[in-house]
Amino acid sequence: MSSSEQPCPLSHAEMIDAWFLENRAKVLDLAAFLDRLDRPTGPSSDDFRVAALRDAISLLIDGTSDRTRRIQMLLSDHSSEPIDTAPMQGALGAVPPADTL
Amino acid sequence: MKYIDPHIHMVSRTTDDYRRMAQAGCVAITEPAFWAGFDRCSVDGFRDYYRQLTDTEPKRAAQYGIKHHCWLCINPKEAEDIGFAREVMSAIPEFLDQPNVLGIGEIGLNKNSKNELSVLEAHLALAKARDTLVLVHTPHLEDKYKGTMLIMDAVSNAGLDADRVLIDHVEEHTVGAVLDRGFWAGMTLYPDTKCTPQRAVDILERWGTDRIWMNSAGDWGNSDPLAIPKARMEMKRRRHPTAMIEQVTFGNPVAFLSRSPNFSVDV
Numbered sequence: 107m108s109s110s111e112q113p114c115p116l117s118h119a120e121m122i123d124a125w126f127l128e129n130r131a132k133v134l135d136l137a138a139f140l141d142r143l144d145r146p147t148g149p150s151s152d153d154f155r156v157a158a159l160r161d162a163i164s165l166l167i168d169g170t171s172d173r174t175r176r177i178q179m180l181l182s183d184h185s186s187e188p189i190d191t192a193p194m195q196g197a198l199g200a201v202p203p204a205d206t207l
Numbered sequence: 208m209k210y211i212d213p214h215i216h217m218v219s220r221t222t223d224d225y226r227r228m229a230q231a232g233c234v235a236i237t238e239p240a241f242w243a244g245f246d247r248c249s250v251d252g253f254r255d256y257y258r259q260l261t262d263t264e265p266k267r268a269a270q271y272g273i274k275h276h277c278w279l280c281i282n283p284k285e286a287e288d289i290g291f292a293r294e295v296m297s298a299i300p301e302f303l304d305q306p307n308v309l310g311i312g313e314i315g316l317n318k319n320s321k322n323e324l325s326v327l328e329a330h331l332a333l334a335k336a337r338d339t340l341v342l343v344h345t346p347h348l349e350d351k352y353k354g355t356m357l358i359m360d361a362v363s364n365a366g367l368d369a370d371r372v373l374i375d376h377v378e379e380h381t382v383g384a385v386l387d388r389g390f391w392a393g394m395t396l397y398p399d400t401k402c403t404p405q406r407a408v409d410i411l412e413r414w415g416t417d418r419i420w421m422n423s424a425g426d427w428g429n430s431d432p433l434a435i436p437k438a439r440m441e442m443k444r445r446r447h448p449t450a451m452i453e454q455v456t457f458g459n460p461v462a463f464l465s466r467s468p469n470f471s472v473d474v
Contacts, residue, residue, distance in 0.1 A: 130265070174406065174409070183349050183350055183352065188321045188324050189320050189321065191322070
């Protein structure tokens, strides 16, 4: 623990009591989203965002802490040089394959 | 308990939002210049916007006892047309001496392009020349990590004092680097992107409460002008001390913003 940390004063059990239901609902929402993607008829797309989401879910359950920062890094562009021109104004939430830009 | 929202785009919000914010304890805001959701097509369009920020909004806020301050720039989303961006920038000095202007912002990067970086460097040079504070926007989602690193290098290369620059929209993967390099850090509380109130409080628990604030960045998109009171409630639920809540939502904004002679708030 660094000297700047301000640990949550609640106990482990108090945290679970306070936030279990909220996070149970979030897991069900995530499951429902993946189920929804299974339902459309016709060929499924190989969307890079869904692939990134599945990779992120793997990090959630790998038993190692610092999950949020590690998922942020998984979803981040790791290049370091400015690009020549901006291809659009928005962002997509995961790094698209190079041949799609 | 009073608070400051140091980043909110009230030109996109209703007067009813001012009322609800005042009722929740908001006593001051700062409003950075930003992208309107569409590209403006003339320098005079920006002049009208800067007039709105320096004249109209302070009057609207004052009706509810809220002190209004602002930051001026052309947002990085409109920086790809570098010729137009430089034309707009030439109008900014006309407004820098208005009494509610704190400095240059929210400048930064959007897609991390070369033209965006050139316009950022020009803004940093203007801030250096006028000795103003700087409020920096960091890119969205997948572009944030790279953009934050490029921005911090650009600020250092411009010779600006990190202690007079706030790097906004930090998240778990950027907050450590921003604080380690001596900058101030802002956390933006958004429903879907950036930080939820819960994650913002997690960041405070992990990285501490020095040189950091939180803001709603309420605008025309999916956002919540009452996000700060909700984060304060989250801190209360976790039984963090009142002094810690006040530091992050009032004391820290006052400490950074008071470096501008144009900032004032009743303490």
